[in-house]
Amino acid sequence: MNIQYVHGYDHRENIRLQDQASTLVELLHSDTSYPAGSHVLEAGCGVGAQTITLARNSPRAHITSIDISESSVAAATKKIQEAGFTNVNFQQADIYQLPFAPGSFDHIFVCFVLEHLSQPVAALGCLKRLIKVGGTITVIEGDHGSTYFYPDSEAAYKAIQCQVVLQKRAGGNANIGRELYPLLSKVGFCSIHVSPRMVYVDSSKPSLVEGFTKNTFTAMIEGVRESSIEAGLIDAKTFDDGVNGLYRTTETDGVFCYTFFKAVATKK
Numbered sequence: 582m583n584i585q586y587v588h589g590y591d592h593r594e595n596i597r598l599q600d601q602a603s604t605l606v607e608l609l610h611s612d613t614s615y616p617a618g619s620h621v622l623e624a625g626c627g628v629g630a631q632t633i634t635l636a637r638n639s640p641r642a643h644i645t646s647i648d649i650s651e652s653s654v655a656a657a658t659k660k661i662q663e664a665g666f667t668n669v670n671f672q673q674a675d676i677y678q679l680p681f682a683p684g685s686f687d688h689i690f691v692c693f694v695l696e697h698l699s700q701p702v703a704a705l706g707c708l709k710r711l712i713k714v715g716g717t718i719t720v721i722e723g724d725h726g727s728t729y730f731y732p733d734s735e736a737a738y739k740a741i742q743c744q745v746v747l748q749k750r751a752g753g754n755a756n757i758g759r760e761l762y763p764l765l766s767k768v769g770f771c772s773i774h775v776s777p778r779m780v781y782v783d784s785s786k787p788s789l790v791e792g793f794t795k796n797t798f799t800a801m802i803e804g805v806r807e808s809s810i811e812a813g814l815i816d817a818k819t820f821d822d823g824v825n826g827l828y829r830t831t832e833t834d835g836v837f838c839y840t841f842f843k844a845v846a847t848k849k
């Protein structure tokens with residue numbers, strides 16, 4: 582399946598994904614651990630930013646991590662080896678055509694992947710076939726529409742909207758977090774439980790100011806500057822004012838909020 586990304590595979594994007602993962606470990610992963618001996622598939626592992634935490638939290642589970650990008654799989658393999666984990670196998674594969682028999686896995690974990698797919702329902706359907714009856718899927722996604730901050734900045738909302746529009750044009754959905762319940766229902770999962778996880782940042786939390794507001798969220802928006810201007814979505818001044826507006830929220834009196842959505846559902 583031919584998929585385009587707003588998020589590239591470049592070095593800067595990889596650093597941003599690592600920053601995002603390490604900043605959000607507690608918020609997103611503290612309640613995910615898989616039992617000894619269980620077989621877990623991580624679909625769309627990228628450069629292994631979440632794989633490290635999965636491997637650490639489930640030391641005796643057998644984890645298989647796949648990604649469509651060969652270079653990402655190579656980077657993830659190196660990262661996990663260097664960290665000394667031996668409970669993860671990597672494979673290059675496409676979520677829509679996975680080379681595993683039905684019912685091969687007890688659990689599947691998918692993080693920040695559906696937002697890039699043009700057919701999230703079909704992708705979830707492909708994943709569901711691979712889960713044993715009674716097994717679970719865990720899906721984590723962001724939702725850019727959940728962003729608000731102080732001081733307010735109209736230009737910042739316009740810059741964020743550029744990212745949303747570009748991702749949509751590439752076939753994805755930057756506001757997919759709010760859709761996890763309907764998507765999982767549509768595919769026939771049961772016992773669906775969605776929990777919103779808000780990142781609240783003020784200057785009393787300097788590691789979140791750096792790791793989340795600046796290096797994760799604002800870096801992502803800055804990353805679409807050229808393509809947004811080229812596409813005629815915004816002029817350079819408004820975009821730059823928007824990015825400055827986001828940085829302004831990282832000052833002493835600033836506040837920044839963003840909500841991720843984590844869903845766990847069961848295959849009946």
Ligand SMILES: C[S@@+](CC[C@H](N)C(=O)[O-])C[C@H]1O[C@@H](n2cnc3c(N)ncnc32)[C@H](O)[C@@H]1O
Binds near residue numbers: 584588628649653
């Ligand atoms: C934003 S990255 C997230 C990576 C990782 N889960 C994380 O949270 O850091 C999205 C990943 O999905 C992968 N991906 C996109 N479409 C895919 C497909 N059809 N099959 C497998 N992986 C895919 C991309 O290659 C990319 O590594």
